Amino acid sequence: MSSRRTPRWxxxxxxxxxxxLVSLPLPDSITPFRxxxxxxxxxxxxxxxxxxxxxGSAWIVGIILDILQGELMGQHAIALSVVAYLTLRFxxxxxxxxxxxxxxxxxxxxxxxxxxLFWIDGVTGNPAIGIDRWTQVAAGAIxxxxxxxxxxxxxxxxxxxxxxxx
Amino acid sequence: MVLDNQNQHIQDVRRVLSAxxxxxxxxxxxxxxxxNWVGDTFSTSTxxxxxxQALQERILTQDARLQRMxxxxxxxxxLRALLESTAKVGDRVxxxxxxxxxxxxxxHQIVVNKGSMHxxxxxxxxxxxxxxxxxxIRDQIFSxxxxxxxxxxxALPVExxxxxxxxxxxxxxxxxxxxxxxLPRNADVLEGDLLxxxxxxxxxxxxxxxxxxxxxxxxxxxPFLKISATPAAALNRIREVLMIWPEPSESDVAEQxxxxxxxxxxxxxxxxxxxxADMEPVTGPETAIAxxxxxxxxxxxxxxxxxxxxEGQEL
Numbered sequence: 245m246s247s248r249r250t251p252r253w254x255x256x257x258x259x260x261x262x263x264x265l266v267s268l269p270l271p272d273s274i275t276p277f278r279x280x281x282x283x284x285x286x287x288x289x290x291x292x293x294x295x296x297x298x299x300g301s302a303w304i305v306g307i308i309l310d311i312l313q314g315e316l317m318g319q320h321a322i323a324l325s326v327v328a329y330l331t332l333r334f335x336x337x338x339x340x341x342x343x344x345x346x347x348x349x350x351x352x353x354x355x356x357x358x359x360x361l362f363w364i365d366g367v368t369g370n371p372a373i374g375i376d377r378w379t380q381v382a383a384g385a386i387x388x389x390x391x392x393x394x395x396x397x398x399x400x401x402x403x404x405x406x407x408x409x410x
Numbered sequence: 411m412v413l414d415n416q417n418q419h420i421q422d423v424r425r426v427l428s429a430x431x432x433x434x435x436x437x438x439x440x441x442x443x444x445x446n447w448v449g450d451t452f453s454t455s456t457x458x459x460x461x462x463q464a465l466q467e468r469i470l471t472q473d474a475r476l477q478r479m480x481x482x483x484x485x486x487x488x489l490r491a492l493l494e495s496t497a498k499v500g501d502r503v504x505x506x507x508x509x510x511x512x513x514x515x516x517x518h519q520i521v522v523n524k525g526s527m528h529x530x531x532x533x534x535x536x537x538x539x540x541x542x543x544x545x546x547i548r549d550q551i552f553s554x555x556x557x558x559x560x561x562x563x564x565a566l567p568v569e570x571x572x573x574x575x576x577x578x579x580x581x582x583x584x585x586x587x588x589x590x591x592x593l594p595r596n597a598d599v600l601e602g603d604l605l606x607x608x609x610x611x612x613x614x615x616x617x618x619x620x621x622x623x624x625x626x627x628x629x630x631x632x633p634f635l636k637i638s639a640t641p642a643a644a645l646n647r648i649r650e651v652l653m654i655w656p657e658p659s660e661s662d663v664a665e666q667x668x669x670x671x672x673x674x675x676x677x678x679x680x681x682x683x684x685x686x687a688d689m690e691p692v693t694g695p696e697t698a699i700a701x702x703x704x705x706x707x708x709x710x711x712x713x714x715x716x717x718x719x720x721e722g723q724e725l
Contacts, residue, residue, distance in 0.1 A: 263431075264438045267511040275515055311431050313514040314548070314555050317424055365516075376515055 254402055255297055258395070259285050259305055267312050276376040279384035282309055283357055286324055287350060288395050290331040291338055302328035316368060323360040327353050343389055351385035421548075425526075428550040435511045435521060435553065442510035446649075501615055502655040504528060506536075508648060509553065518558035518585065520544070522651060525552045529655070533613050536651045541619035541642025542566070542607060543651050558645055559620065560585050568620050569608040573598055576608050579620060579639060585646045588621050590637040597635060599626050605639055615656045 262281035270278060282305055289297040306321030313320070330353060331338065338349055358381045506524040513519040524530050526549040536543040536556050544558040557564050564581040568590075575598060579588045593599060603623040609616025621639040628635055 260434065260437075263434050267435065267438050267513070269438075269442070269510045269512045275512070278515075307427065308431055308434075311424065311427050312434060312511075314517065314519050315514050 252296060254398060255289055255293070255301075258289075258398070263305075263308060263312060266309065276379045277383040278380055279387045280354060280357065280380055282320075283324065283327060283354060284350070284384055284388065284391055285395075286328060287331050287353055288392065290328050291335045292395075292399055294332055294335050299325050299328040299332065316364065319361060319364045322364070323357045326360060327357045330356070343392070346392070347385055347388050350388045351381065354381040354384045424548070425550055428548070429552065432550070432552050435509055438511045439509045503537075503652040504655075505650055506530075506554075506653050507650050513555070516583075517563075518544075518561035518581065518583070518645075519547070520556050520558065521553050522556060522653070523553055524653060525550045525554050527551055530554045530653060535614045535618075535654045537618055537654060538643045538648045538651050540644060541621065542614060543643045543645065543648065545613055546653075556651075558585070559643075560588060560641060560645060566614055566620065567608045567610040568605040570599065570623075571604040571606055572600075575599070576610065579605060582638075586640060587624075588639040588641055590639065591634060593635045593637060594633065595628055595635055599623060599635065599637055601626055605642075615654060 259282065262285040265281040266278075286297075286302045286305055290302065302324045303321045306319075306324035307317065309315075309320040309324070310317050334349075338346060341349065355378075358377050362377060504524060506522040506528075509521045509523055511521050513521065522530075522536070530546055530549050532546055532549050534546040536545060542559055544556045544561075544564070546554045547557045548555040558581070559566055559579070560581040560583065562581050562583040565578050567576065568579045569576045575593075577590050577593050577597075579590050582589050590599075601623055605620040605623065607614040607616055607618045607620055619642040621641045623637060624640045625638040626635060627637070
């Protein structure tokens with residue numbers, strides 16, 4: 245109920261930065277290890293603020309990603325919605341996991357997303373070559389602890405400013 | 411949703427949403443554009459002077475070449491008139507900058523900063539100083555997305571300059587390689603042959619360089635040659651591209667093959683002034699690149715002497 249008063253813009257700023265990072269040009273040698281920033285951000289927000297950020301928001305992020313990346317419309321949207329659902333379903337358990345367990349969970353979620361994307365690519369006749377997609381998943385899981393630390397600080401700052409906010 | 415897109419029903423939705431997400435792209439592009447701007451603004455006067463001199467020299471040599479070109483063009487038109495076929499010379503072009511944003515890492519796509527606002531249309535050909543770059547696949551309002559010729563989903567009709575042998579060059583997903591899988595084993599192809607667009611299919615105007623044959627491999631058990639070619643355009647180094655509007659000649663409208671293209675450029679004819687205004691001088695780094703690799707027509711000339719090697723082998 246307090247969510248109506250509290251600012252949502254931090255969520256969208258973080259997601260905007262994530263979207264920008266997704267389309268930031270990188271050297272070819274690093275591109276295979278670009279973590280799926282937007283997915284990580286979506287997982288984090290759903291896990292922490294499930295009442296504010298839900299599957300619908302994840303779907304919108306997915307559509308934006310599809311357009312930014314020039315892919316089939318709906319591809320990322322479906323994948324992110326599935327990830328969002330799983331996170332939402334288990335968010336109370338995931339939240340109290342120790343960090344290493346959480347990292348493994350995130351790895352699994354990213355792998356599910358990558359598999360859905362891979363599968364849609366295959367069905368629509370644009371099979372992606374190489375293992376880049378899977379190295380990105382690994383990179384995302386490895387970077388999860390530092391990302392989590394940064395995001396926790398952002399979140400705590402917002403929550404401290406507005407104690408009624410959960 | 412996914413199937414919808416297959417049927418091209420939501421292209422308009424996509425166009426609107428892309429315009430909405432254009433700020434994100436601008437944001438990502440901004441640091442790179444800024445660093446370029448800084449580089450341009452704070453370059454020393456000596457650098458500028460040497461660069462200016464190099465450019466002047468290039469203009470001189472190119473003007474000299476153009477003089478002959480004019481004569482040749484006239485001669486070509488005369489000969490074609492004798493043959494009662496149409497001559498097409500002079501396409502309208504517009505310089506567009508490639509935005510520094512990454513798209514799907516598994517596709518070879520680029521974003522250019524000219525869109526349907528500048529009369530860009532789907533299927534339009536993109537070239538750089540050396541050759542064909544790709545074609546527009548999505549025109550958005552302020553920007554357009556283009557597919558490079560090396561994308562796995564891209565194929566373009568080409569012909570060999572040496573003997574006008576026509577075939578199709580297919581992208582491989584490797585920025586440095588095209589493949590031509592449809593030539594029989596007795597086809598007359600040699601390493602170093604220059605490929606140009608044949609103009610079939612109507613998307614690409616004829617006569618622009620596409621690449622150079624880099625490898626011809628004949629497997630005895632297979633009916634087709636395995637041919638690789640190196641794209642003429644520096645696909646991974648370019649920052650600016652030229653977008654082409656093929657100019658229709660008078661009798662062209664009747665020509666059924668190019669009907670679509672002629673139609674498109676007809677509607678965009680009034681945009682001429684925009685194009686002229688946008689023709690800004692090319693900045694430093696690109697000219698340096700362009701200077702390095704000369705355009706190749708001459709290099710493939712010696713191949714004329716060669717006889718039909720593959721046939722000989724087969725016998």
